[in-house]
Amino acid sequence: AQKVTQAQTEISVVEKEDVTLDCVYETRDTTYYLFWYKQPPSGELVFLIRRNSFDEQNEISGRYSWNFQKSTSSFNFTITASQVVDSAVYFCALTGSGGSNYKLTFGKGTLLTVNP
Amino acid sequence: DTGVSQDPRHKITKRGQNVTFRCDPISEHNRLYWYRQTLGQGPEFLTYFQNEAQLEKSRLLSDRFSAERPKGSFSTLEIQRTEQGDSAMYLCASSQISSTDTQYFGPGTRLTVL
Numbered sequence: 210a211q212k213v214t215q216a217q218t219e220i221s222v223v224e225k226e227d228v229t230l231d232c233v234y235e236t237r238d239t240t241y242y243l244f245w246y247k248q249p250p251s252g253e254l255v256f257l258i259r260r261n262s263f264d265e266q267n268e269i270s271g272r273y274s275w276n277f278q279k280s281t282s283s284f285n286f287t288i289t290a291s292q293v294v295d296s297a298v299y300f301c302a303l304t305g306s307g308g309s310n311y312k313l314t315f316g317k318g319t320l321l322t323v324n325p
Numbered sequence: 326d327t328g329v330s331q332d333p334r335h336k337i338t339k340r341g342q343n344v345t346f347r348c349d350p351i352s353e354h355n356r357l358y359w360y361r362q363t364l365g366q367g368p369e370f371l372t373y374f375q376n377e378a379q380l381e382k383s384r385l386l387s388d389r390f391s392a393e394r395p396k397g398s399f400s401t402l403e404i405q406r407t408e409q410g411d412s413a414m415y416l417c418a419s420s421q422i423s424s425t426d427t428q429y430f431g432p433g434t435r436l437t438v439l
Contacts, residue, residue, distance in 0.1 A: 213367075244427075246430070251432070252414060252432060252433050252435070253430060253431065253432040253433065254368070254416065254418075254430035255430075256427055256428075256429055256430075259427050300367050300368075302367070311356065311358070311373050311375075311380075311381075311420075311426075312370045312373065312381070313358075313360075313368070313370065313418075313428060314370075315367030315368050315369070316367055317365070317366055317367050318365075318366075318367050
């Protein structure tokens with residue numbers, strides 16, 4: 210069975226602060242894929258990143274960066290110099306390989322509030 | 326290229342009524358997924374189509390739920406004899422079979438059962 214844990218239910222920061230959202234996963238698959246999605250108040254899930262289990266390179270995209278550590282089964286997400294528009298619920302998700310490669314398993318999400 | 330669209334965006338119904346939701350995927354995508362999201366939770370997988378074939382249904386999908394994807398294009402999700410526990414956001418996603426196979430989501434249909 211696959212599981213994603215986002216231990217931080219809610220985080221509140223002041224604009225321009227850096228913030229890291231934690232994600233820990235469990236899977237028995239040797240090949241798997243990790244995702245982050247953003248869900249603003251409008252409700253639509255917005256895809257942010259997809260990472261393969263065999264690619265442990267960290268990635269940076271503008272103010273966003275992701276730290277994938279297979280040894281600790283973690284895939285953390287950092288927003289640098291946060292902005293009010295970053296306020297949303299952020300979900301970490303996982304799919305396996307083979308027969309389960311279509312099914313996203315989501316964490317419960319972290320509500321990020323960025324105050325001006 | 327338009328994204329995934331869902332209709333209606335909101336639905337309020339009385340317990341015991343039937344409701345039907347529609348999802349139009351991204352045009353070239355051959356996989357289509359339905360998820361359900363309740364308050365404070367992440368989305369949970371309900372069912373999945375590859376072209377017109379429904380390949381898996383979650384245990385969450387009781388006999389009152391049925392989904393179709395005729396001709397491998399749009400999909401409908403019907404809930405018969407709705408219950409208050411069916412109140413949730415119903416999300417549709419689509420993807421293209423490929424090495425990336427990333428799921429892109431629609432805006433969802435929020436169902437409220439009174």
